[in-house]
Amino acid sequence: MSRSWNLALESLRLVRRGHIRTLVSRALFNRTVCTISEDLLSSSSSSHTVVDESYVLAELSSLLPISSKTTTGKEDTCLKDEVAVDSFLSPEERLRGVFLQKPKGKSAIHKALSSLCVDLSIDIVANVVDSGNLSGEAMVTFFNWAIREPGVSKDVGSYYVILRALGRRKFFTFMMDVLREMVSSDLKCLTIAMDSFARAHYVRRAIQLFEESQDFGVECGTESFNSLLCCLCERSHVSAANSVFNAKKGEIPFDSCTYNVMIGGWSKLGEVEEMEKVLKEMVEGGFGPDCLSFSYLIEGLGRAGRINDSVEIFDDMKHKGCVPDAKVYNAMICNFIFARDFDESVRYYRKMLDEECDPDLETYSKLVSGLVKGRKVADALEIYEEMLSRGIVPTTGLVTSFIKPLCSYGPPHAAMVIYQKARKAGCRISESAYKLLLKRLSRFGKCGILLNVWDEMQECGYSSDVEVYEYIVDGLCNIGHLENAVLVMEEAMRKGFCPNRLVYSRLSNKLMASNKTEMAYKLFLKIKEARIQDNARRFWRRNGETDKVFVYVKISLTGSHLSPTLGVVCIPFWWVVVA
Template sequence: MLARHIVPRGIWVFGSVYFLETLETCFTAANSINGLLNGALRGFCNFSESSELPEWIKNPKVEPFVDYMDDDFVLPANGVKKVDWIDNLEKFDHKTISRVSSSEDTDKIGSLLENLRDSPEDLWRALDNCGVKVSETLVNKVLRRYNDDWISALNFFRWASKQVGFVNSTETYDMMVDILGKMKQFDKMWDIVEEMRKIGGLISLSTVSKMMRRLSGAGKWKDTIDVFYGIESLGLRKDTSSMNVVLDTLCKERNVERARDLFLVLGREIPPNAHTFNVLIHGWCKAKRLEEAEWTMREMKGYGFNPCVISYTSLVEAYCSLHDFQNVEALLNEMEAKGCPPSVVTYTVVMHAFGKAKETQEALRIYERMKKSGCTPDALFYNSLIFILGKAGRLRDARTIFEEMPNNGITPSLTTYNTLISVICEHSQEEEALEVLREMKESSCKPDIRTYTPLLKMFCKKGRMKVLEYLLHDMIRKDISLDLGTFSLLVHGLCRASKLDGACLFFEEMVIRGLVPKYNTFRILREELDRMNMRKEKERIEQLMNRAESQKQLGRHMRLQIGSHTQAG
């Protein structure tokens, strides 16, 4: 059995970016680029605090803000520019968060899905009469919006499938498989897969990967492996690529020992490749089993594959997670000595680890080493540098780095924007955070749930209702689904800000969507209502929690019944 103290997935605070597929893409791209970073970063890599550095860098402090006494958004003290797109907000109404009035087809459909959620026949009749023309783009937008509401997603998917002249694509089917797997509706997931199999030509390794990942994530290890053994019945080959998918799935879900045992069996019939061993090395490293990782590197050589930069970087990341920077340094030297120089990803991993350890100067020293090696920074490097500077309180430096990225041929990515917004929100720079969001809107970069989470948290904490409403409406317009975590954040934040009416409405919306609130969320809200003597609201919340728990129990009962009927048949 794996030890319980396994390393968390990835070292990235700003998103999961360190998966093997991403690594291989990054290494391929990085190897085709040479040169040095010009101008912009030089000023941030002096290893001692020079006399030229302003006082705010040496002794970072959060700039003071005026106190807010009402729900209106007020600019910070000494604000220099106005965020014009906030000005025309209407009065805050939580009940509108999922019902934004718009002529867009997705909003028409969304209103029907939510109002007729529990009556598929009525829903289908309403959809037939709503005047919406079905297209792959529309279906995918709706599924993305309701990726945390499997009932609404499946109802719409089934209706769309019956429309004359429309056929769901492989991508659409894969999205539905992933939604059902994510919500642990595995019987229904298999129904969709069987439908894909009968149609033919729809099931790919991507489909199988999604199935395995969701099964493995639910602890269904045997079912995960059974998918591989039955892969030929799905129209796919049992070969090195499919073997690597199942091994990678098990390793990512922290079950590297099962992956190793499976490899010992499959390896007798299916030849491994270098990626096979890199998957296992990465799995051992994530489990902090470094001796096994190094042994696998030796085994790799026995099969005729030399450890590559991916192999070494997995070890580097593992030692970084242990703050064993002595071994990290030794590995960097070994890589250079063996003609396998560290890539931009390797350097980024090390620099980020130093930053998380609050050793900012050491992080900047790694940048200097990378620059001297001729390795050019990429977007992930910049993301890490922005994160490090932001966490150290150097928000102006972080902003400067962000603005200089295009000058060095790097377009800020979604993760770049998310990282900058996150560190700005952490320091309560309200207007600056909204300004970055505005810039993001003007770029071709589309926000996701991680973009809005720190903003929602900050404005909940400040009780800034008008801005909070704007952000929630903006999320819905961009088909960003509010998940359980987002709802919980809103309820907790509004409780702390003593906005209990809003907290109650979000709690109710959560239950309406079929989500079961965590007990801690329920407890906090109930205690606040009790403290404020809001008895009627407290009773309503208790009723909603009972309803959610009853729905959960009913769902379990129905799944058990389906399972017993299947076995009996």
């Protein structure tokens, strides 16, 4: 009994004095601990003495006083604090955090997930299973719980999400179990599974899955065969695809798509002879080459370095009665971009417009990206404006791909033009694009624009993390707004972030150089506290625990022995484990 109580007291002493001081006065704490220790030691000397439960509870009440009149208020405060801290976590992080606690049994996991009261949707389910480090069993358990919730429908579209996530993480056993347990699978489910095997270089298993497609309710025909070839060629297993292509001649009827997939596969490798061989078989099979065939052929010649031959094929297309479409022009533009002949690529783009061939998103994607990487910024911005004027809105990832190279050289003006026009066109900007802009603006000291972009980032629903706060602090330091930089850093620490040592050192040195010693010292104390808490969080994350806002110790009585268990003492970000 005495040993257990000493361990409990020792654990309480490990908690920082600054937190204890907010609960009880130091004098009362020391007096009560000494009183309890002496009484417990005297009681242990008599073998017939039984510890009175009311006495122990009274001593604990003096140690951690809680007024009965304000109990409800304090509980409400604790609840508010807990909700406030929990609000910093996204729904996906809260759902994944359940599995970090390792509940025993599926029913316990389902109960813990339901207790979070998250407005579930298929997008949240996709974010949970696509990121993090959940095991295959945990992913399947979570998905089985999710499809029973009202926000997620139990249809084939939901199964696409879990199959793709399991295949990406190479949990093939669980992926196949889900595929077999589905009520009705379709060709897309089978394609996701075959593509997962091909991505992991399990070519034989992908082919075997195609041959067993009838067991999953999918016909083993031309369409499923084309899907298999497409998966293999997309993952650069063109030789294996060619072997299956030759083996299935006569067994499965081929169509023009079958031949085009094989031509496209060899095109990516620049194998001109193999492309011509498949093209010859295509003609012998009664299928004439179409624009897609010519686009693959032109692209393959460009990869092989035979630009002049690709130009000849492009010029001969009209004589063969095949008018070039956007895919053919895209192949020509791509060839000249690879050859770093940007003027010629722009010329083919202008020729495309003169021939009244409407460019698509891929046209502008290749052209603008090539010009930006080639540092032809003026031409890139001109083409970009033409794209928006035609009503073609870039995707979120495409805007990020435009901004990323522009933020690696020169001032941030061009990147801001891309950002502002895309935002005006209604395109959603990614969080990574915002961070790239903030970093570049911070480096050039454009603090006015920096703060505006930061506000727009928050309006889009992105929360600020430690990187964002570091960029803001750096930008404010660069223009000498040290007081504002300190305020931003204090806000970051209040949210549980600890800026890195380089950012803090730069700000601290500038404060000292400006004779603001008192401000620098107060910042030092706060950053020291934040680092202690950050180190504690890192420690418990490494040991499989999640961040806790309230740490407590609860001591219960079992007969005449003290049996300490885990409970709560309002000490932020710390765990006190009493053995």
